[in-house]
Amino acid sequence: MVELLQNIIDGLGRGGIYALLALGIAVVFGIMHLLNFAHGELITIPGYLTFWAFNNGFNWWTVVPLIIISAVITSLVIERIAFSRVRGATDFTLLLTSFGIHFIVSALFLVYVSASVQSIPRPSWFADTIAVGQLNLEVFDLLVIGVTIVVLAGTTWLLQRTMFGLALRAAADDFDTARLMGINSDSVIRGAFALSGFLAGVAGIFWLMRAGSVTPSAGLNPMISGVLAALIGGLGSLKGAVLGGLALGMAEVLIRSWLPGGISQLTDGFVFVLIALLFIFRPGGLLSVPSVERV
């Protein structure tokens, strides 16, 4: 029982990061019907800025806002220079565009920075634990869970209680009608990308703290985790994205823990079997939503 609780906390910590990533992907998908495979670059680019910042005397207190701001700016810039030019194109074109951004960003860092791992110092409390009965809870996991709850609550408030949120939800529901009602499409799309960047930035803080490093393809795994979580939750569903992220994190930790040592390397395979089973019985994910209109 103790081990189970320990693993649940670990899984929630991991899943919280996935949830933030998935939510950012879901926000953009809801508006543009774009599955943004460049989402990981919202971690890669701030990651290199973090590397630079630490080499210039910054610390985590000053780096945290830098990561969030740079993620938001990166998201807006990507939207501006890449996606805004192909808004009327097919889904496939959008998909390839997002892949193109990923490869271009990776190549730029590879050529102009280094192919090698760049080190980022982890915070000193990174692996500290708090004993609760027989449990050794990582401060890091507890922080991730706490911040995730706060950010999700804030995002919910933003979407439910502000004009921006109303416009975003209206656009996600039916973009053409929303535009006829006077909603500025450019503003809504930029707002969605900014929100997506903010969520990726928060996730990126924890991802980079955990990784303690950045590489040209640093965004690949967070992007895939986020996309997977969004798919599990149900593409386009914001609640589903959060649920999907937590489910994915829990599944990874619990399956690894339950598998016998000799086959624990098959954890990823078992996770995918579960995902496949989910899609067999619920093709739309945990919380499927009706297909939305794209801009």
Place this chain on the structure above:
Amino acid sequence: MKYRQLLAALVALSLIAAACGSDSGDGDTASTSGSDTEDSGGGAASAGIDVDAILAADLDNCVDAPTGDSIQVGAVLDFSEAAGFVDIPGADVMPYVADLINCTGGIDGRPVEVNVREAGDDPALATQELIDWGAQFFVGPPFADATLPMAQAGGGEYAIFAAASTEPTLADAENNTFLVTFDDVGQSSASAQFAWDQGLTEAIIFTEGEGVPYSGVNPDAFIETFEGLGGTIISTQTYGWFVDTDFSSQANDVAGVADGDEVFFSAAANFQITALKAQLEGQGLEGITYMGTDAFDATGTLFDPEAEGFIHTPHAIVEPGSDLEAVLAGSGTLESDAPNFMPLYIDSMLLGIQGILDCGCDEPADIAEAVKNISGFPGTSGEITYAGTNGIPPKAVDIVQNSDGAYNVLGTIGG
């Protein structure tokens, strides 16, 4: 996680290769005597290479330029994220060393030329271009997915040195492919021996799975040797090589069986072990001895403060103030991400040239035959012998520990 990489690769048409080893080179500065290497069969004996003189050459004060037919070195290298950290600076150091050789009058009056091609998606094409140019032997990247097409493009007639690789299956003397350093089995067996010699009798292993190239083969070799000596493996955990940085569930498992006086061994990258170490220490396991492979110094994060005390097996140690260090500085590779690997590239060049000297020939197949018989070559990364091997030189393995931003040599195994 690996499945994520696989997914991305499927969706995005190829990404990230997994890969193996790394190596770094150095060694105590070229212990070379500059003396003539013995004739190693394969043809007429010839003078050896004066490695010391080459390393000490002053490009501002050269002798007359050599005028003979040039010795042509082909290099097909991988500039991607997978191997670029070594192959990119490797592509810089070899032409620089060729300049040094030519500065000293060349090899028997013959200048040395190095032509580098990026392997890209088609290493066979790059190889063919260099064959057309006149390459007499090749320096290749560390991974089999490039080296094997190179060998095929050359019809198996060209000597290919996988400069920065420790992958044992890459070496195949029959097909003229050679490692320049020890292989995975050699380095990990040496680590196991060292751990046992220190009185460490229980081990924790991190692996990607039995038989998995590099990330699994190294732990396999450690386990075999360690258990053969009488040691016990108390926990074997799996992880994603170069990917995972959250080891929560593994740390929970290890904390249930470990006391903190074990040796930890894996082929993981430095930044992964620092994360795991922190998580294990968070579980109260403070006294574990962390040992790893050449991957530790393959990532440019070798001397992070978090990695203080890590023990690993580099391929070479570039001594401060040595001629070798000056060569790396002159070629702009001393400040690269993998300066300790550069001696392996230098040695790759010199070994091929030694083959030419030994056979007194210019035909690639004859050169390759001569390379197979090289014995006791005084390389910049240590003494190298191919005679009687399958292309893996039986080099000594230095066991070093990170100490205040430098190597502290704890011992040497084998050789």
